Amino acid sequence: MTLTSRLSERLAAHGLQANKGLGQHFLLDLNVTRKIARLSRAGPEDHVIEVGPGPGGLTQALLETGARVTAVERDPRFLPLLEELGAAFPGRLSVILADALKVDETTLAGPEGARIVSNLPYNVGTPLLVKWLTGPFRPGSMTLMFQKEVAGRIVAEPGGEDYGRLAVLAAAVTERRLVLEAPARAFTPPPRVDSAVVHLTPHANPVSGPRLDALQAVTAAAFGQRRKMLRAGLKALGGETLCRAAGVDPSIRPETLDLAGFLRLADALLTKA
Numbered sequence: 248m249t250l251t252s253r254l255s256e257r258l259a260a261h262g263l264q265a266n267k268g269l270g271q272h273f274l275l276d277l278n279v280t281r282k283i284a285r286l287s288r289a290g291p292e293d294h295v296i297e298v299g300p301g302p303g304g305l306t307q308a309l310l311e312t313g314a315r316v317t318a319v320e321r322d323p324r325f326l327p328l329l330e331e332l333g334a335a336f337p338g339r340l341s342v343i344l345a346d347a348l349k350v351d352e353t354t355l356a357g358p359e360g361a362r363i364v365s366n367l368p369y370n371v372g373t374p375l376l377v378k379w380l381t382g383p384f385r386p387g388s389m390t391l392m393f394q395k396e397v398a399g400r401i402v403a404e405p406g407g408e409d410y411g412r413l414a415v416l417a418a419a420v421t422e423r424r425l426v427l428e429a430p431a432r433a434f435t436p437p438p439r440v441d442s443a444v445v446h447l448t449p450h451a452n453p454v455s456g457p458r459l460d461a462l463q464a465v466t467a468a469a470f471g472q473r474r475k476m477l478r479a480g481l482k483a484l485g486g487e488t489l490c491r492a493a494g495v496d497p498s499i500r501p502e503t504l505d506l507a508g509f510l511r512l513a514d515a516l517l518t519k520a
C-alpha cells in the first residue's frame with residue numbers, strides 16, 4: 248500500500264478498526280483534514296504536535312503544509328501506517344508512543360516551540376485542553392476538534408447554558424474561535440454527535456502563575472455548584488466575604504459572571520492568602 252491508496256483501503260489492508268474504548272473516530276476525508284491544516288496556519292517553518300493521529304489522515308495533511316510533525320499516539324496498532332507516512336515525508340514525522348495526558352509537551356516542542364493541531368479522542372479532549380491552558384507548556388496556537396457540544400462550551404460567553412469553567416479558563420489564556428463544523432458522517436465509524444474545530448491563539452499577556460491557579464480554584468468551586476448563588480458555591484473559599492472583597496454580587500449565579508469578575512475573585516483570593 249502507498250499514499251496514493253485511499254486511507255480507508257490502507258486501514259483495511261492492515262486490518263485496523265477504531266477502538267471505541269479509546270474514543271477513536273477516524274477522519275479519513277483528506278478534503279476535511281486539509282482544511283483543518285489550513286485553518287491551523289501551519290507551514291514550513293512550524294513544528295506541530297498532533298495528539299491521537301490514528302491512521303494519519305490529519306497527519307498527512309499537516310505534513311503536506313511543509314510543517315514538521317511530532318505525533319503522540321497511544322495505540323501501537325497505527326505505527327505501521329504512520330511509518331508509511333514518515334517514509335513519504337523523510338525527516339519530518341516523529342511518532343511518540345505514549346499517553347498524551349502524561350507527556351511533557353515542553354520537551355517535545357523544544358526551544359523553538361510548537362503549535363498543537365489534533366482531532367482529539369472524545370474521551371480525553373477536555374482534560375488535554377485544560378492541561379494545555381494551565382500547564383507549563385505554552386503552544387503557539389491550538390487547532391482542536393472536539394464534540395460540537397464541548398466546542399460550544401469552549402467559546403461560550405456569559406449568560407448562556409454552555410458558559411462555564413472551560414470558557415473562563417480558555418478566555419483567560421487565549422482568543423477563541425469556532426472555525427469549522429464537521430457532521431458525524433465525516434468520520435469512520437460515525438459518532439453519535441457532530442464535531443467542531445476551535446482555533447485558540449494565546450494572548451500577548453495571558454493570565455498565568457499564581458493568578459491562574461487562583462482562577463482555577465474559584466471557577467472550580469463556583470461551577471461545581473453552578474445552580475447556586477456565588478456565595479454558596481464559594482463558601483469554602485470565603486463565600487460572601489470573598490465576593491464583597493472582589494466587588495462581585497454574591498447573589499448572582501456563576502454563569503452570569505464575566506472573565507473580569509472571575510479575575511477579581513481570583514485576585515481577592517490571592518490577597519486573602
